[in-house]
Amino acid sequence: MERVSVADLVGEVSAEPVRAPSTPAAEVRPPRIPAYLREVYAWAYLNPRSVRLLDQRVVAAAILWGNYRRLSDAAIGEFAPGMRVLQPACAYGDVSPRLARALGPAGALEMADVAPVQLRNVRPKLAAFPTARLAHRDAADTPRARFDAVNCFFLIHEIPDAHRKRVVDALLDAVVPGGKVVFVDYHRPRGWHPLKPVMSVVFDRLEPFAKGVWHQEIREMARGAERFAWSKTTYFGGLYQKVTATAR
Ligand SMILES: C[S@@+](CC[C@H](N)C(=O)[O-])C[C@H]1O[C@@H](n2cnc3c(N)ncnc32)[C@H](O)[C@@H]1O
Structure with a gap:
Protein backbone atom coordinates (compact mmCIF):
# COMPACT_ATOMS: atom_id res chain seq x y z
CA MET A 1 0.00 0.00 0.00
CA GLU A 2 1.23 3.47 -0.85
CA ARG A 3 2.29 5.37 2.27
CA VAL A 4 1.43 9.03 2.30
CA SER A 5 3.25 11.47 4.52
CA VAL A 6 1.65 13.58 7.23
CA ALA A 7 2.66 16.71 5.32
CA ASP A 8 0.13 15.83 2.60
CA LEU A 9 -2.67 16.57 5.02
CA VAL A 10 -1.53 20.10 5.63
CA GLY A 11 -2.40 21.04 2.07
CA GLU A 12 -6.09 20.27 2.64
CA VAL A 13 -7.79 23.66 2.56
CA SER A 14 -10.65 22.73 4.87
CA ALA A 15 -8.45 20.80 7.29
CA GLU A 16 -7.05 22.50 10.32
CA PRO A 17 -4.48 21.21 12.77
CA VAL A 18 -5.74 20.45 16.24
CA ARG A 19 -3.25 23.06 17.43
CA ALA A 20 -1.75 26.06 15.63
CA PRO A 21 -4.08 26.53 12.65
CA SER A 22 -2.11 27.28 9.50
CA THR A 23 -4.97 28.10 7.11
CA PRO A 24 -6.81 31.42 7.54
CA ALA A 25 -10.43 30.66 8.43
CA ALA A 26 -11.62 33.30 5.92
CA GLU A 27 -10.48 31.10 3.01
CA VAL A 28 -12.80 28.29 4.01
CA ARG A 29 -16.45 28.23 2.98
CA PRO A 30 -18.18 26.23 5.73
CA PRO A 31 -20.45 23.35 4.71
CA ARG A 32 -24.18 23.56 5.42
CA ILE A 33 -25.46 21.39 8.24
CA PRO A 34 -27.74 18.88 6.44
CA ALA A 35 -31.49 19.13 7.10
CA TYR A 36 -31.67 15.64 8.67
CA LEU A 37 -29.09 16.66 11.26
CA ARG A 38 -30.93 19.88 12.13
CA GLU A 39 -34.41 18.36 12.10
CA VAL A 40 -33.86 14.87 13.53
CA TYR A 41 -30.57 14.79 15.42
CA ALA A 42 -30.09 18.29 16.82
CA TRP A 43 -30.83 16.98 20.33
CA ALA A 44 -28.01 14.41 20.10
CA TYR A 45 -25.30 16.12 18.06
CA LEU A 46 -25.83 19.87 17.85
CA ASN A 47 -26.85 20.86 21.35
CA PRO A 48 -23.62 21.52 23.33
CA ARG A 49 -25.18 20.28 26.57
CA SER A 50 -26.18 16.93 25.04
CA VAL A 51 -22.75 16.64 23.44
CA ARG A 52 -21.16 16.94 26.88
CA LEU A 53 -23.62 14.46 28.39
CA LEU A 54 -23.49 11.84 25.64
CA ASP A 55 -19.73 11.99 25.29
CA GLN A 56 -19.18 10.05 28.51
CA ARG A 57 -17.59 6.64 28.29
CA VAL A 58 -20.40 5.06 30.30
CA VAL A 59 -23.08 6.57 28.05
CA ALA A 60 -21.32 5.51 24.83
CA ALA A 61 -20.99 1.99 26.30
CA ALA A 62 -24.68 1.89 27.29
CA ILE A 63 -25.91 3.10 23.88
CA GLY A 77 -7.44 -3.16 14.55
CA GLU A 78 -7.91 -2.52 10.83
CA PHE A 79 -5.35 0.31 10.77
CA ALA A 80 -1.55 0.08 10.98
CA PRO A 81 1.07 2.55 12.22
CA GLY A 82 2.07 5.03 9.53
CA MET A 83 -1.27 5.02 7.72
CA ARG A 84 -3.00 8.24 6.74
CA VAL A 85 -6.58 7.73 7.95
CA LEU A 86 -9.77 9.75 7.62
CA GLN A 87 -12.54 9.52 10.19
CA PRO A 88 -15.38 11.28 8.36
CA ALA A 89 -17.50 12.04 11.45
CA CYS A 90 -16.86 12.42 15.16
CA ALA A 91 -18.00 9.69 17.49
CA TYR A 92 -18.57 9.84 21.20
CA GLY A 93 -16.13 8.07 23.52
CA ASP A 94 -12.42 7.52 22.97
CA VAL A 95 -12.28 5.83 19.56
CA SER A 96 -10.61 8.84 17.87
CA PRO A 97 -7.69 9.37 20.30
CA ARG A 98 -7.15 5.60 20.42
CA LEU A 99 -7.03 5.54 16.64
CA ALA A 100 -4.59 8.49 16.55
CA ARG A 101 -2.36 6.64 19.02
CA ALA A 102 -2.51 3.43 16.97
CA LEU A 103 -1.36 5.30 13.83
CA GLY A 104 1.77 6.45 15.65
CA PRO A 105 4.06 9.40 14.95
CA ALA A 106 4.46 8.46 11.27
CA GLY A 107 0.72 8.22 10.67
CA ALA A 108 -1.95 10.88 10.34
CA LEU A 109 -5.58 11.14 11.39
CA GLU A 110 -7.93 13.58 9.73
CA MET A 111 -10.99 13.99 11.92
CA ALA A 112 -13.86 15.52 9.97
CA ASP A 113 -17.42 16.51 10.85
CA VAL A 114 -20.12 18.71 9.40
CA ALA A 115 -21.04 20.15 12.83
CA PRO A 116 -18.66 22.74 14.36
CA VAL A 117 -19.77 21.82 17.90
CA GLN A 118 -18.52 18.29 17.31
CA LEU A 119 -15.13 19.50 16.11
CA ARG A 120 -14.85 21.76 19.15
CA ALA A 139 -18.65 13.41 4.42
CA ALA A 140 -20.33 13.47 1.01
CA ASP A 141 -17.75 16.07 -0.06
CA PHE A 154 -21.55 4.61 13.25
CA LEU A 155 -22.22 7.30 10.69
CA ILE A 156 -24.16 5.82 7.81
CA HIS A 157 -27.20 4.61 9.78
CA GLU A 158 -27.92 8.24 10.64
CA ILE A 159 -28.15 9.45 7.08
CA PRO A 160 -31.19 9.37 4.78
CA ASP A 161 -30.98 7.06 1.79
CA ALA A 162 -29.90 9.39 -1.03
CA HIS A 163 -27.35 11.30 1.08
CA ARG A 164 -26.07 7.98 2.50
CA LYS A 165 -25.27 6.70 -0.97
CA ARG A 166 -23.33 9.89 -1.72
CA VAL A 167 -21.37 9.45 1.51
CA VAL A 168 -20.57 5.77 0.82
CA ASP A 169 -19.37 6.63 -2.70
CA ALA A 170 -17.31 9.60 -1.50
CA LEU A 171 -15.60 7.52 1.18
CA LEU A 172 -14.80 4.73 -1.28
CA ASP A 173 -13.38 7.30 -3.68
CA ALA A 174 -11.31 8.84 -0.87
CA VAL A 175 -8.81 5.98 -0.65
CA VAL A 176 -5.74 5.40 -2.81
CA PRO A 177 -5.33 2.10 -4.73
CA GLY A 178 -4.92 -0.72 -2.20
CA GLY A 179 -6.53 1.43 0.51
CA LYS A 180 -9.55 0.37 2.54
CA VAL A 181 -12.73 1.76 3.97
CA VAL A 182 -13.96 0.33 7.27
CA PHE A 183 -17.62 0.74 8.18
CA VAL A 184 -18.67 -0.15 11.70
CA ASP A 185 -22.39 0.28 12.17
CA TYR A 186 -25.73 -1.28 13.00
CA HIS A 187 -26.90 -4.37 11.12
CA ARG A 188 -30.15 -6.33 11.02
CA PRO A 189 -30.11 -8.56 14.12
CA ARG A 190 -31.03 -12.24 13.90
CA GLY A 191 -34.75 -13.00 14.18
CA TRP A 192 -34.43 -14.39 17.72
CA HIS A 193 -32.48 -11.40 19.05
CA PRO A 194 -34.18 -10.21 22.25
CA LEU A 195 -33.17 -6.62 21.50
CA LYS A 196 -34.58 -6.61 17.97
CA PRO A 197 -38.01 -5.26 18.99
CA VAL A 198 -36.39 -2.76 21.34
CA MET A 199 -34.04 -1.45 18.64
CA SER A 200 -36.90 -1.39 16.17
CA VAL A 201 -38.83 1.00 18.43
CA VAL A 202 -35.72 3.08 19.20
CA PHE A 203 -35.01 3.47 15.49
CA ASP A 204 -38.64 4.28 14.62
CA ARG A 205 -38.77 6.95 17.32
CA LEU A 206 -35.24 8.40 17.32
CA GLU A 207 -33.24 7.24 14.32
CA PRO A 208 -35.66 7.13 11.41
CA PHE A 209 -33.06 6.29 8.73
CA ALA A 210 -31.27 3.55 10.65
CA LYS A 211 -33.31 0.68 9.28
CA GLY A 212 -31.70 1.46 5.93
CA VAL A 213 -28.72 -0.59 7.14
CA TRP A 214 -31.07 -3.41 8.24
CA HIS A 215 -32.56 -3.66 4.78
CA GLN A 216 -29.54 -3.14 2.56
CA GLU A 217 -25.96 -4.38 2.59
CA ILE A 218 -23.41 -1.56 2.58
CA ARG A 219 -21.83 -2.88 -0.61
CA GLU A 220 -25.23 -2.57 -2.32
CA MET A 221 -25.24 1.14 -1.50
CA ALA A 222 -22.03 1.68 -3.48
CA ARG A 223 -21.70 2.69 -7.06
CA GLY A 224 -18.78 0.69 -8.51
CA ALA A 225 -18.74 -1.86 -5.67
CA GLU A 226 -16.83 -4.25 -7.94
CA ARG A 227 -13.73 -2.07 -7.66
CA PHE A 228 -13.40 -3.31 -4.07
CA ALA A 229 -12.98 -6.62 -2.23
CA TRP A 230 -15.64 -6.74 0.49
CA SER A 231 -15.75 -8.58 3.79
CA LYS A 232 -18.26 -8.48 6.61
CA THR A 233 -18.19 -9.60 10.24
CA THR A 234 -21.23 -9.33 12.49
CA TYR A 235 -21.28 -8.95 16.27
CA PHE A 236 -23.69 -9.36 19.17
CA GLY A 237 -26.27 -11.54 17.44
CA GLY A 238 -25.97 -9.56 14.22
CA LEU A 239 -26.96 -6.20 15.72
CA TYR A 240 -23.65 -4.70 14.62
CA GLN A 241 -21.40 -5.15 11.62
CA LYS A 242 -17.93 -4.31 10.45
CA VAL A 243 -17.61 -4.13 6.68
CA THR A 244 -14.26 -3.58 5.00
CA ALA A 245 -13.97 -2.56 1.37
CA THR A 246 -10.42 -2.85 0.02
CA ALA A 247 -9.66 -1.11 -3.26
CA ARG A 248 -8.40 -3.65 -5.83
C1 LIG B 1 -20.74 9.37 13.53
S1 LIG B 1 -22.23 9.63 14.27
C2 LIG B 1 -21.82 8.83 15.80
C3 LIG B 1 -22.96 8.27 16.49
C4 LIG B 1 -22.70 7.29 17.58
N1 LIG B 1 -23.88 7.28 18.42
C5 LIG B 1 -21.45 7.55 18.36
O1 LIG B 1 -21.23 8.63 18.90
O2 LIG B 1 -20.61 6.65 18.43
C6 LIG B 1 -22.52 11.27 14.77
C7 LIG B 1 -21.70 12.36 14.10
O3 LIG B 1 -21.91 12.35 12.70
C8 LIG B 1 -21.88 13.70 12.26
N2 LIG B 1 -22.47 13.72 10.93
C9 LIG B 1 -23.73 13.39 10.57
N3 LIG B 1 -23.90 13.50 9.25
C10 LIG B 1 -22.70 13.88 8.74
C11 LIG B 1 -22.23 14.14 7.43
N4 LIG B 1 -23.02 14.02 6.37
N5 LIG B 1 -20.94 14.51 7.28
C12 LIG B 1 -20.11 14.64 8.36
N6 LIG B 1 -20.51 14.41 9.61
C13 LIG B 1 -21.79 14.03 9.81
C14 LIG B 1 -22.63 14.43 13.34
O4 LIG B 1 -22.37 15.82 13.34
C15 LIG B 1 -22.10 13.74 14.58
O5 LIG B 1 -20.95 14.35 15.08
Missing part, protein backbone atom coordinates in the same frame (compact mmCIF):
# COMPACT_ATOMS: atom_id res chain seq x y z
CA LEU A 64 -24.13 0.16 22.26
CA TRP A 65 -25.31 -2.34 24.89
CA GLY A 66 -21.81 -2.78 26.31
CA ASN A 67 -20.20 -3.31 22.89
CA TYR A 68 -18.39 0.02 22.51
CA ARG A 69 -14.95 -1.33 23.41
CA ARG A 70 -15.29 -4.43 21.27
CA LEU A 71 -16.51 -2.50 18.24
CA SER A 72 -13.94 0.28 18.55
CA ASP A 73 -11.21 -2.38 18.95
CA ALA A 74 -12.51 -4.09 15.79
CA ALA A 75 -12.31 -0.79 13.88
CA ILE A 76 -8.91 0.30 15.21
CA ASN A 121 -15.68 18.77 21.33
CA VAL A 122 -13.10 16.45 19.77
CA ARG A 123 -10.30 19.01 19.68
CA PRO A 124 -9.11 18.48 23.31
CA LYS A 125 -9.28 14.70 22.85
CA LEU A 126 -6.79 14.95 19.99
CA ALA A 127 -4.63 17.76 21.36
CA ALA A 128 -1.89 15.32 22.40
CA PHE A 129 -1.47 14.09 18.82
CA PRO A 130 0.43 16.46 16.52
CA THR A 131 -0.42 14.13 13.62
CA ALA A 132 -4.18 14.80 13.97
CA ARG A 133 -6.03 17.40 11.91
CA LEU A 134 -9.61 18.61 12.01
CA ALA A 135 -11.70 19.20 8.89
CA HIS A 136 -15.08 20.92 8.77
CA ARG A 137 -16.82 19.06 5.96
CA ASP A 138 -19.80 17.00 4.93
CA THR A 142 -14.64 14.14 0.98
CA PRO A 143 -11.75 14.76 -1.44
CA ARG A 144 -10.79 11.90 -3.75
CA ALA A 145 -7.78 9.58 -3.34
CA ARG A 146 -6.22 11.31 -0.34
CA PHE A 147 -6.14 8.59 2.31
CA ASP A 148 -4.79 5.10 2.93
CA ALA A 149 -7.90 4.21 4.88
CA VAL A 150 -11.19 5.47 6.29
CA ASN A 151 -12.77 4.75 9.67
CA CYS A 152 -16.52 5.28 9.21
CA PHE A 153 -17.76 4.62 12.75
Whole structure:
Protein backbone atom coordinates (compact mmCIF):
# COMPACT_ATOMS: atom_id res chain seq x y z
CA MET A 1 0.00 0.00 0.00
CA GLU A 2 1.23 3.47 -0.85
CA ARG A 3 2.29 5.37 2.27
CA VAL A 4 1.43 9.03 2.30
CA SER A 5 3.25 11.47 4.52
CA VAL A 6 1.65 13.58 7.23
CA ALA A 7 2.66 16.71 5.32
CA ASP A 8 0.13 15.83 2.60
CA LEU A 9 -2.67 16.57 5.02
CA VAL A 10 -1.53 20.10 5.63
CA GLY A 11 -2.40 21.04 2.07
CA GLU A 12 -6.09 20.27 2.64
CA VAL A 13 -7.79 23.66 2.56
CA SER A 14 -10.65 22.73 4.87
CA ALA A 15 -8.45 20.80 7.29
CA GLU A 16 -7.05 22.50 10.32
CA PRO A 17 -4.48 21.21 12.77
CA VAL A 18 -5.74 20.45 16.24
CA ARG A 19 -3.25 23.06 17.43
CA ALA A 20 -1.75 26.06 15.63
CA PRO A 21 -4.08 26.53 12.65
CA SER A 22 -2.11 27.28 9.50
CA THR A 23 -4.97 28.10 7.11
CA PRO A 24 -6.81 31.42 7.54
CA ALA A 25 -10.43 30.66 8.43
CA ALA A 26 -11.62 33.30 5.92
CA GLU A 27 -10.48 31.10 3.01
CA VAL A 28 -12.80 28.29 4.01
CA ARG A 29 -16.45 28.23 2.98
CA PRO A 30 -18.18 26.23 5.73
CA PRO A 31 -20.45 23.35 4.71
CA ARG A 32 -24.18 23.56 5.42
CA ILE A 33 -25.46 21.39 8.24
CA PRO A 34 -27.74 18.88 6.44
CA ALA A 35 -31.49 19.13 7.10
CA TYR A 36 -31.67 15.64 8.67
CA LEU A 37 -29.09 16.66 11.26
CA ARG A 38 -30.93 19.88 12.13
CA GLU A 39 -34.41 18.36 12.10
CA VAL A 40 -33.86 14.87 13.53
CA TYR A 41 -30.57 14.79 15.42
CA ALA A 42 -30.09 18.29 16.82
CA TRP A 43 -30.83 16.98 20.33
CA ALA A 44 -28.01 14.41 20.10
CA TYR A 45 -25.30 16.12 18.06
CA LEU A 46 -25.83 19.87 17.85
CA ASN A 47 -26.85 20.86 21.35
CA PRO A 48 -23.62 21.52 23.33
CA ARG A 49 -25.18 20.28 26.57
CA SER A 50 -26.18 16.93 25.04
CA VAL A 51 -22.75 16.64 23.44
CA ARG A 52 -21.16 16.94 26.88
CA LEU A 53 -23.62 14.46 28.39
CA LEU A 54 -23.49 11.84 25.64
CA ASP A 55 -19.73 11.99 25.29
CA GLN A 56 -19.18 10.05 28.51
CA ARG A 57 -17.59 6.64 28.29
CA VAL A 58 -20.40 5.06 30.30
CA VAL A 59 -23.08 6.57 28.05
CA ALA A 60 -21.32 5.51 24.83
CA ALA A 61 -20.99 1.99 26.30
CA ALA A 62 -24.68 1.89 27.29
CA ILE A 63 -25.91 3.10 23.88
CA LEU A 64 -24.13 0.16 22.26
CA TRP A 65 -25.31 -2.34 24.89
CA GLY A 66 -21.81 -2.78 26.31
CA ASN A 67 -20.20 -3.31 22.89
CA TYR A 68 -18.39 0.02 22.51
CA ARG A 69 -14.95 -1.33 23.41
CA ARG A 70 -15.29 -4.43 21.27
CA LEU A 71 -16.51 -2.50 18.24
CA SER A 72 -13.94 0.28 18.55
CA ASP A 73 -11.21 -2.38 18.95
CA ALA A 74 -12.51 -4.09 15.79
CA ALA A 75 -12.31 -0.79 13.88
CA ILE A 76 -8.91 0.30 15.21
CA GLY A 77 -7.44 -3.16 14.55
CA GLU A 78 -7.91 -2.52 10.83
CA PHE A 79 -5.35 0.31 10.77
CA ALA A 80 -1.55 0.08 10.98
CA PRO A 81 1.07 2.55 12.22
CA GLY A 82 2.07 5.03 9.53
CA MET A 83 -1.27 5.02 7.72
CA ARG A 84 -3.00 8.24 6.74
CA VAL A 85 -6.58 7.73 7.95
CA LEU A 86 -9.77 9.75 7.62
CA GLN A 87 -12.54 9.52 10.19
CA PRO A 88 -15.38 11.28 8.36
CA ALA A 89 -17.50 12.04 11.45
CA CYS A 90 -16.86 12.42 15.16
CA ALA A 91 -18.00 9.69 17.49
CA TYR A 92 -18.57 9.84 21.20
CA GLY A 93 -16.13 8.07 23.52
CA ASP A 94 -12.42 7.52 22.97
CA VAL A 95 -12.28 5.83 19.56
CA SER A 96 -10.61 8.84 17.87
CA PRO A 97 -7.69 9.37 20.30
CA ARG A 98 -7.15 5.60 20.42
CA LEU A 99 -7.03 5.54 16.64
CA ALA A 100 -4.59 8.49 16.55
CA ARG A 101 -2.36 6.64 19.02
CA ALA A 102 -2.51 3.43 16.97
CA LEU A 103 -1.36 5.30 13.83
CA GLY A 104 1.77 6.45 15.65
CA PRO A 105 4.06 9.40 14.95
CA ALA A 106 4.46 8.46 11.27
CA GLY A 107 0.72 8.22 10.67
CA ALA A 108 -1.95 10.88 10.34
CA LEU A 109 -5.58 11.14 11.39
CA GLU A 110 -7.93 13.58 9.73
CA MET A 111 -10.99 13.99 11.92
CA ALA A 112 -13.86 15.52 9.97
CA ASP A 113 -17.42 16.51 10.85
CA VAL A 114 -20.12 18.71 9.40
CA ALA A 115 -21.04 20.15 12.83
CA PRO A 116 -18.66 22.74 14.36
CA VAL A 117 -19.77 21.82 17.90
CA GLN A 118 -18.52 18.29 17.31
CA LEU A 119 -15.13 19.50 16.11
CA ARG A 120 -14.85 21.76 19.15
CA ASN A 121 -15.68 18.77 21.33
CA VAL A 122 -13.10 16.45 19.77
CA ARG A 123 -10.30 19.01 19.68
CA PRO A 124 -9.11 18.48 23.31
CA LYS A 125 -9.28 14.70 22.85
CA LEU A 126 -6.79 14.95 19.99
CA ALA A 127 -4.63 17.76 21.36
CA ALA A 128 -1.89 15.32 22.40
CA PHE A 129 -1.47 14.09 18.82
CA PRO A 130 0.43 16.46 16.52
CA THR A 131 -0.42 14.13 13.62
CA ALA A 132 -4.18 14.80 13.97
CA ARG A 133 -6.03 17.40 11.91
CA LEU A 134 -9.61 18.61 12.01
CA ALA A 135 -11.70 19.20 8.89
CA HIS A 136 -15.08 20.92 8.77
CA ARG A 137 -16.82 19.06 5.96
CA ASP A 138 -19.80 17.00 4.93
CA ALA A 139 -18.65 13.41 4.42
CA ALA A 140 -20.33 13.47 1.01
CA ASP A 141 -17.75 16.07 -0.06
CA THR A 142 -14.64 14.14 0.98
CA PRO A 143 -11.75 14.76 -1.44
CA ARG A 144 -10.79 11.90 -3.75
CA ALA A 145 -7.78 9.58 -3.34
CA ARG A 146 -6.22 11.31 -0.34
CA PHE A 147 -6.14 8.59 2.31
CA ASP A 148 -4.79 5.10 2.93
CA ALA A 149 -7.90 4.21 4.88
CA VAL A 150 -11.19 5.47 6.29
CA ASN A 151 -12.77 4.75 9.67
CA CYS A 152 -16.52 5.28 9.21
CA PHE A 153 -17.76 4.62 12.75
CA PHE A 154 -21.55 4.61 13.25
CA LEU A 155 -22.22 7.30 10.69
CA ILE A 156 -24.16 5.82 7.81
CA HIS A 157 -27.20 4.61 9.78
CA GLU A 158 -27.92 8.24 10.64
CA ILE A 159 -28.15 9.45 7.08
CA PRO A 160 -31.19 9.37 4.78
CA ASP A 161 -30.98 7.06 1.79
CA ALA A 162 -29.90 9.39 -1.03
CA HIS A 163 -27.35 11.30 1.08
CA ARG A 164 -26.07 7.98 2.50
CA LYS A 165 -25.27 6.70 -0.97
CA ARG A 166 -23.33 9.89 -1.72
CA VAL A 167 -21.37 9.45 1.51
CA VAL A 168 -20.57 5.77 0.82
CA ASP A 169 -19.37 6.63 -2.70
CA ALA A 170 -17.31 9.60 -1.50
CA LEU A 171 -15.60 7.52 1.18
CA LEU A 172 -14.80 4.73 -1.28
CA ASP A 173 -13.38 7.30 -3.68
CA ALA A 174 -11.31 8.84 -0.87
CA VAL A 175 -8.81 5.98 -0.65
CA VAL A 176 -5.74 5.40 -2.81
CA PRO A 177 -5.33 2.10 -4.73
CA GLY A 178 -4.92 -0.72 -2.20
CA GLY A 179 -6.53 1.43 0.51
CA LYS A 180 -9.55 0.37 2.54
CA VAL A 181 -12.73 1.76 3.97
CA VAL A 182 -13.96 0.33 7.27
CA PHE A 183 -17.62 0.74 8.18
CA VAL A 184 -18.67 -0.15 11.70
CA ASP A 185 -22.39 0.28 12.17
CA TYR A 186 -25.73 -1.28 13.00
CA HIS A 187 -26.90 -4.37 11.12
CA ARG A 188 -30.15 -6.33 11.02
CA PRO A 189 -30.11 -8.56 14.12
CA ARG A 190 -31.03 -12.24 13.90
CA GLY A 191 -34.75 -13.00 14.18
CA TRP A 192 -34.43 -14.39 17.72
CA HIS A 193 -32.48 -11.40 19.05
CA PRO A 194 -34.18 -10.21 22.25
CA LEU A 195 -33.17 -6.62 21.50
CA LYS A 196 -34.58 -6.61 17.97
CA PRO A 197 -38.01 -5.26 18.99
CA VAL A 198 -36.39 -2.76 21.34
CA MET A 199 -34.04 -1.45 18.64
CA SER A 200 -36.90 -1.39 16.17
CA VAL A 201 -38.83 1.00 18.43
CA VAL A 202 -35.72 3.08 19.20
CA PHE A 203 -35.01 3.47 15.49
CA ASP A 204 -38.64 4.28 14.62
CA ARG A 205 -38.77 6.95 17.32
CA LEU A 206 -35.24 8.40 17.32
CA GLU A 207 -33.24 7.24 14.32
CA PRO A 208 -35.66 7.13 11.41
CA PHE A 209 -33.06 6.29 8.73
CA ALA A 210 -31.27 3.55 10.65
CA LYS A 211 -33.31 0.68 9.28
CA GLY A 212 -31.70 1.46 5.93
CA VAL A 213 -28.72 -0.59 7.14
CA TRP A 214 -31.07 -3.41 8.24
CA HIS A 215 -32.56 -3.66 4.78
CA GLN A 216 -29.54 -3.14 2.56
CA GLU A 217 -25.96 -4.38 2.59
CA ILE A 218 -23.41 -1.56 2.58
CA ARG A 219 -21.83 -2.88 -0.61
CA GLU A 220 -25.23 -2.57 -2.32
CA MET A 221 -25.24 1.14 -1.50
CA ALA A 222 -22.03 1.68 -3.48
CA ARG A 223 -21.70 2.69 -7.06
CA GLY A 224 -18.78 0.69 -8.51
CA ALA A 225 -18.74 -1.86 -5.67
CA GLU A 226 -16.83 -4.25 -7.94
CA ARG A 227 -13.73 -2.07 -7.66
CA PHE A 228 -13.40 -3.31 -4.07
CA ALA A 229 -12.98 -6.62 -2.23
CA TRP A 230 -15.64 -6.74 0.49
CA SER A 231 -15.75 -8.58 3.79
CA LYS A 232 -18.26 -8.48 6.61
CA THR A 233 -18.19 -9.60 10.24
CA THR A 234 -21.23 -9.33 12.49
CA TYR A 235 -21.28 -8.95 16.27
CA PHE A 236 -23.69 -9.36 19.17
CA GLY A 237 -26.27 -11.54 17.44
CA GLY A 238 -25.97 -9.56 14.22
CA LEU A 239 -26.96 -6.20 15.72
CA TYR A 240 -23.65 -4.70 14.62
CA GLN A 241 -21.40 -5.15 11.62
CA LYS A 242 -17.93 -4.31 10.45
CA VAL A 243 -17.61 -4.13 6.68
CA THR A 244 -14.26 -3.58 5.00
CA ALA A 245 -13.97 -2.56 1.37
CA THR A 246 -10.42 -2.85 0.02
CA ALA A 247 -9.66 -1.11 -3.26
CA ARG A 248 -8.40 -3.65 -5.83
C1 LIG B 1 -20.74 9.37 13.53
S1 LIG B 1 -22.23 9.63 14.27
C2 LIG B 1 -21.82 8.83 15.80
C3 LIG B 1 -22.96 8.27 16.49
C4 LIG B 1 -22.70 7.29 17.58
N1 LIG B 1 -23.88 7.28 18.42
C5 LIG B 1 -21.45 7.55 18.36
O1 LIG B 1 -21.23 8.63 18.90
O2 LIG B 1 -20.61 6.65 18.43
C6 LIG B 1 -22.52 11.27 14.77
C7 LIG B 1 -21.70 12.36 14.10
O3 LIG B 1 -21.91 12.35 12.70
C8 LIG B 1 -21.88 13.70 12.26
N2 LIG B 1 -22.47 13.72 10.93
C9 LIG B 1 -23.73 13.39 10.57
N3 LIG B 1 -23.90 13.50 9.25
C10 LIG B 1 -22.70 13.88 8.74
C11 LIG B 1 -22.23 14.14 7.43
N4 LIG B 1 -23.02 14.02 6.37
N5 LIG B 1 -20.94 14.51 7.28
C12 LIG B 1 -20.11 14.64 8.36
N6 LIG B 1 -20.51 14.41 9.61
C13 LIG B 1 -21.79 14.03 9.81
C14 LIG B 1 -22.63 14.43 13.34
O4 LIG B 1 -22.37 15.82 13.34
C15 LIG B 1 -22.10 13.74 14.58
O5 LIG B 1 -20.95 14.35 15.08
